[in-house]
Amino acid sequence: MLSTESLIAFTTIMDCGSFTAAADKLGVTASNVSRSLAQLEKQLGVRLLTRTTRRLDLTAEGAWLLERARVILENLNDAEQQLQAAAARPSGLVRVNAAIPVLDHLLAPHLAGFQARYPDIRLELAGAEAVVDARTWRYASDRWPTPR
The missing domain is CATH 1.10.10.10 (Winged helix-like DNA-binding domain superfamily/Winged helix DNA-binding domain)
Incomplete structure (x- = not known):
């Protein structure tokens, strides 16, 4: 050859x-x-x-x-x-947990552009009705919250 x-x-x-x-x-x-x-x-x-x-x-x-x-x-x-x-292209999973208004008004308008720019990144979005401070959760339950 x-x-x-x-x-x-x-x-x-x-x-x-x-x-x-x-x-x-x-x-x-x-x-x-x-x-x-x-x-x-x-x-x-x-x-x-x-x-x-x-x-x-x-x-x-x-x-x-x-x-x-x-x-x-x-x-x-x-x-x-x-x-x-x-x-060199970024890839993997990004998890975002935020209050629903934050997801709706701050994040949602940018998702299409983000996905177009980084097609190999998977997004998992989780919305909550209320924002819970992780420190408060820890003291109330004597453990850290586990991601789902």
Whole structure:
């Protein structure tokens, strides 16, 4: 199977126009870039470039591969970005227990926007007729209220 590293080296060589410029862009030596291309050509059994002292030209096979390599690398980059974005997206359960007027007048107008912005967060809303101070509950029953 083709390695991503060799496809990146190949596309970068063609984008930069030389092995040295590609090596500088990739942060490696020119010999590493040359070796990567040689391994790719050996693996495929075809020449991808014709080299002279002044130019690099694609062979027909090289042109064919370059077009596909760019698509493959773009798809890999898109997949990586999507997965990183999904991992960074907040998710889970948020429970809100409040007096009914607070839920109706302060919270309700913002729920649709919140759900649109954070689709992976589940909301559980519980309303009470009266607001009970947790400290009062604790002293009256000698225990903390348990969430439901």
